[in-house]
Amino acid sequence: MKTVDSSQHIGKWRLRFVYGVAFVLFMVAAGRLFYLTVVDKAFLQNQGEIRAVRTESIPATRGMILDRRGEPLAVSTPTWTIIANPKALWKMPSDPTIGVGPEQEIKRLAEVMGVGRAWLQEKFEANKTRSYMYLRRQIPPQEADAIMAAKVVGVSKTKEYKRFYPAGEVASHVVGFTNIDDKGQEGIELAYDRALQGQPGQRSYVKDLSGNIIRGIGAEKNERPGENIELSIDLRLQYLAYRELKAAVNEHRATSASAVILDVKTGEILAMVNQPSYNPNDRAKLEYEDLRNRAVIDLFEPGSTMKPFTISAALMSGQYSTETTINTSPGYLRFGRFTIRDAANYGVIDFEKLLIKSSNVGASKIALSLPQDAVWNMDYELGIGSPVGIGFPGEASGVLPSHPKWHPSEIATLSYGYGLSVSTLQLAQAYMALANGGYRVPITIFKQDVPADGKQVIPHQIAKDVVKMMEAVVQRGSGRAAQIPGYRVAGKTGTVHKVGSKGYEYDQYIALFAGVAPASDPRLAMVVMVNDPKGREYYGGEVAAPVFSRVMEGALTTLNIYPDLPEGLREVRLKTKKLPYQVAQGG
Structure with missing residues (x-):
């Protein structure tokens, strides 16, 4: 029994010893924890800030925007951004007697950055509790190196990319x-911001107070560059159209203007220019109105440029043929107090002469003889009143009014392009369909190897007949200034009164020309719109047609499209600026 008692006593003693040791270890650990969290707290926080683990996003290169020939329209160039840690700077030891302290660091930084010391100190003081602050964004490497050479506490640099636009103001409305x-x-x-952005990478590292990387830790996630986007724009044609449009705006003191060139076969936008424009590389004096891509956003009444489609609707109805004549006497048409007038009494005219003389009375009488929705259906099938659908910000759909019961005056005004509104791009789309044998293909801003499926909206032969009539407008009518040496050109002028606060303004106009070339087998369609020309010339045939001629001539030769006039007729035709007759309202 004594042996058992002795062994029990020893077991109890060992258990107490283990408990005692555990208690002592616990007290030591608790004491150390108290020391670290209370007594040495400031020291440890400072060390944590001095040597901190950081996770940094690695910027991805934004995708390039290219024209159809691979010419860059938007590229990203590497730059450096200078950042600061104000919190770390204000916590550094300060001893003015030996020139050490936050104020001294700020002074050195101000000198190397070339800024006022007071301004910089105020900036640091306002952000005392922050650990991240921009000092200078997207600067050249040599400038960043000069700042970093000063070795200011808490100042570091990080890589960023800056966008550059080689074509400047010429393509700014397209590229943005x-x-x-x-x-x-x-x-x-x-x-297309999401596709262009790409995917940023990521890396972790230990960084000291001065922003220097001590060592990397963990695995890096590589960045993925953004996608390149290849547009249908041909920069050669874009430059040409921009130059001529700007010259016309200056010459005629116009408020604004736009022009669009389309590939008839594919629906590709080859050029789209606007005035006024802006330089995306220098936006210091940028005006909000300059940002407008007017070819896509701004709407206007198309006037007489719609008459070819009224004739198309008439021919499609089966009630008319190309030989049909219309009696326009006495040169006006009354609807109660509303009167439609021609510039003169043209008497009995055929469709071709209707376009040459731009007879509003003739177009009205044709429309009124058709089913009331015939002209509306024609316009609708050509895309009037619907967005073109190129995905452009702010793209306007235009206005094509629809009425359960049409008043005769509404049908009449619709026939010669009043009472509806279009954008320059929409009007170009309509002429493209007419030029393509009545086959409307979708418009695109991207380069295409194979055109998308379209829709036959005008019978092929009727479209050819109407284009031939429009050719007479350029040969003998108001569109003579649109003639191009060596090429057959078809088109229609338009001169539209602008709408003001109290109705139509009779001293403010929109000058238009819409046409296609070569007329024998159209390859290009183009629309020129000049808003509010303030000079002596304001008709579409005087202001817009010459721009069409110069740009289209350059485009045809640039694209190696062979002349289609017979050899004996390829001499330079006389391009009269002053027309020998008065153009009808809207003509």
């Missing part, structure tokens, strides 16, 4: 621009 954070703000940059 990004903000300082590389996010799309206008144009293609905005519409």
Whole structure:
């Protein structure tokens, strides 16, 4: 029994010993924890800030925007951004006697950055509790190196990309621009921002107080560059159209203007220009109105440029043929107090002469003889009143009014292009369909090897007949200034009174020309719109047609499209600026 008692006593003693040791270890650990969290707290926080684990996003290169021939329209160039850690700077030891302290660091930084010391100190003081602050964004490497050479506490640099636009103002409305954070703000940059952005990478590292990387830790996630976007725009044609449009705006003191060139067979936009424009590389004096892509956004009444489609509707109805004549006497048409007038009494005319003389009375009488929705259906099938659908920000759909019961005056005005509104791009789309044998293909801003499926909206032969009539307008009518040496050109002028606060303004106009070339087998369609020319010339045949001629001539030769006039007729035709007759309202 004594042996058992002795062994029990020893077991109890060992258990107490283990408990005692555990208690002592616990007290040591608790004491150390108290020391670290209370007594040495400031030291440890400072060390944590000095040597901190950081996770940094690696910026991805934004995709390029290219024209159809691979010419760059938007590219990203690497730059450096200078950042600061104000919190770390204000916690550094300060000893003015030996020139050490936050104020001294700020002074050195101000000198190397070339800024006022007071301004910089105020900036640091306002952000005392922050550990991240921009000092200078997207600067050249040599400038960043000069700042970093000063070795200011808490100042470091990080890589960023800056967008550059080689074509400048020439393509600005198409391409758009990004903000300082590389996010799309206008144009293609905005519409396709997600595809262009790419995927940023990521890396972790230990960084000291001065922003120097001590060592990397963990695996890196590589960045993925953004997608390149290849547009249908031909920069050669874009430059040409921009130059001529700008010259016309200056010459005629116009408020604004736009022009569009389309490939008839594929629906590709080869050029789209506007005035006024802006330089996306220098936006210091940028005006909000300059940002407008007027070819897509601005709407206007198309006037007499719609008469070829009224004739198309008439021929499609089966009630008329190309030989049909219309009696326009006495040169006006009354609907109660509303009167439609021609510039003169043209008497009995055929469809071709209707376009040459731009007879509003003739177009009205044709429309009124058709089913009341015939002209409306024709316009609708050509895309009037619907968005073109190129995905552009702010794209306007236009206005094509629809009425359960049409008043005769509404049908009449619709026939010669009043009472509806279109954009320059929409009007170009309609002429493209007419030029393509009545086959309407979807419009695209992207380069296409094979055109998308379209729809036959005008019978092929009728479309050819109407184009031939429009050719007479350029040969003998108001569109003579649109003639091009060596080429057959078909088109229609338009001169539209602008709408003001109290109705139509009789001293403010929109000058239009819409045409196609070569007329024998059209390859290109183009529309020129000049808003509010203030000179002595304001008719579409005087203001817009010459722009069409110069741009289309350059486009045809640039694209190696062979002349279609017979050899004996390829001499330079006389392009009269002053027309020997008065153009009818809307003509």
